Amino acid sequence: MDNLFADRVADVPRSFIREILKVAFDPSVISFAGGLPNRDLFPVRELKEAAIKAFDTDACDMLQYRSSEGHLGLRRTIAERYVRRYGLDVRPENVLITSGSQQGMDLLGKVLLNEGDEVIIEQPSYLGAIQVLSGYRAVFHPVPVTEEGVDLPALQQILVRHKPKLMYGVPNFQNPAGISYSLENRRRLAAILQETSTIFVEDDPYSELRFAGTPKPPLKQLMPDSTVLLGSFSKIVAPGFRVGWLVAPDRMMEKLVIAKQAADLHSSSVSQYVIHQYLMDNDIDKHIREIVAVYGRLRQAMLDRMQEYFPRNVHTTRPEGGMFLWVSLPEHASATALFDLAIRDRVAFVPGDPFYVRHAGPVNTLRLSFSCVSEEMIDVGIRRLGDCIRKLIGRE
């Protein structure tokens, strides 16, 4: 029994968030804990029509084994969208369809990482990335991110002493902290990384969900040959299809396609055909504007209520898009202790701890999601949370 499992799975953290979400699913709890897109915004009618049309036109192609690279029409649509949105030079041959961007990370780990290879990761960072890269026994070098972006002096210090194989980052409206890299930060980051052989993994599921500020160029544009860009339909159409993609330089595509073939032959072609049909028949930009309007309103409500109900010495990020914001309590106040207080008052959130590699972060941070709550729930929930914070840190 002791020797049953491979060493690599000993290192993979169990998702702590799963346990919290169990509490948060209690309908009497106002939950800012989830990380889900708002289901009321799924384009159900349009997707059903797309499914019917896919069955009526391409059924046998859709239902048969397909190529590991993915549906060519869908890869073309994705490539054209990058050209149109950013003038990014993306060809369909550089797009690999994956089962969500989570699989994109898994394939990159498989193709790039030997045991002990070094990886730079944002801190705090997306939990799914920490989990999957841990499975490849990467040695993490966390680098802080602030509301400006990556802490570049800290990055340079790491690069003086180490030769990281890759760097993982979410430059737009990051999960968990809601922060984005500024234009200047992107330029300097690219200049620094281009002096090295480090591959930048640009995980970008949220960039289309911008409700304030101006769009920034993808890192893929600033360092095309050393960036792998990950994207997904999960936040802009629906996650249940599990359709994401990666855009990689030519020199990496063959190995990635072989890894994809070994992993699952190909992603659900039923999912791929239905999404493709949906994109052909609908204006996705219009749909995204509807999502953005809702999330933008909810984020503003959350910031306003925090202003009203939180003590002055509590800091929060002011995300320009996405689904999350990040709260910092006074230095020694424990977010886990706050969680225990809050859950008694029927409010849930995720303490910041699991978003740090080796749980080595500050104790005073927490993530709030505003994507799946109403303005009324925000009003009640943030007021209760403010009361709990006061209880925790004592009166101002």
Add this chain to the structure above:
Amino acid sequence: MDNLFADRVADVPRSFIREILKVAFDPSVISFAGGLPNRDLFPVRELKEAAIKAFDTDACDMLQYRSSEGHLGLRRTIAERYVRRYGLDVRPENVLITSGSQQGMDLLGKVLLNEGDEVIIEQPSYLGAIQVLSGYRAVFHPVPVTEEGVDLPALQQILVRHKPKLMYGVPNFQNPAGISYSLENRRRLAAILQETSTIFVEDDPYSELRFAGTPKPPLKQLMPDSTVLLGSFSKIVAPGFRVGWLVAPDRMMEKLVIAKQAADLHSSSVSQYVIHQYLMDNDIDKHIREIVAVYGRLRQAMLDRMQEYFPRNVHTTRPEGGMFLWVSLPEHASATALFDLAIRDRVAFVPGDPFYVRHAGPVNTLRLSFSCVSEEMIDVGIRRLGDCIRKLIGRE
């Protein structure tokens, strides 16, 4: 550039079959090369109705993020089917939904194999298994399989000297050779393996496609605590959904679920809900009988035409189910040379070579698939192939 890729991907063979399939897709070629189920048998109308119903009843659940284990109703249906068909003690908690059984193998490799761990594999064996296990840098010990099943003395010789972590086998109508393990062979195999700590990976995509002989008990029944059973809807409904499953002992489930979560969070829930709805509303056993009737007729036609057109000293397996049969030419005749002759006559097949680990098999074997051809094509194709064999080996 030299150090860009992980060592593990250096070992993964590129699928040689892909290159052959390119030739075989030429519509003027009679192809026995493919490994696809027959698309004319996909239950398109029923699946379309199931998709509509899934959108009408569960749309938002189906489209949202779901659990890594998979759709509970589907896992229940799969478990109940094992109970009904074999009296197998399978509970839904032991069923993990995967993206085809290919992903089941990938997850098992990830969870069980350290670099250099030893793996027993049938020879010849399923190419997808060789490919994915190579990626975990397994050391293979090939064991021959005959029309009786596993060569048990050869297996015992391996077990005297080695401690394999797992053994991979396809006990029913194996791809590529179409052979099955006899009842006696299964019993003795189970008795031998149960003296060891080796996990048996029972890949079973074809067992329902039986057109002759009597059903045999799964190895999972004979050694439940040390067998992981892999199944799939690809051959009995349609592959494009990429819905398969694994059935594992309790002690392995947690690690497998964490690995699944890290790999892709979960399989397409659109695929899972549509398949589940299809199974609720239709008699899948009736549908399978229709597939079996067609494949059984085509296999018989192929055997009959071989009897008629092939030289006497060519041997072929007589599969009791599935989609493949296996031809052995006289000892020194090269199947690759035959391929070159046959393709000029517009007939394609797959030479046996890639189905052997390190391509170390005999030169004289080849795989023929009868699932996607008509009786007329079989008549013409087998006659041409017989002529080519005569040309290759000289007149009898």
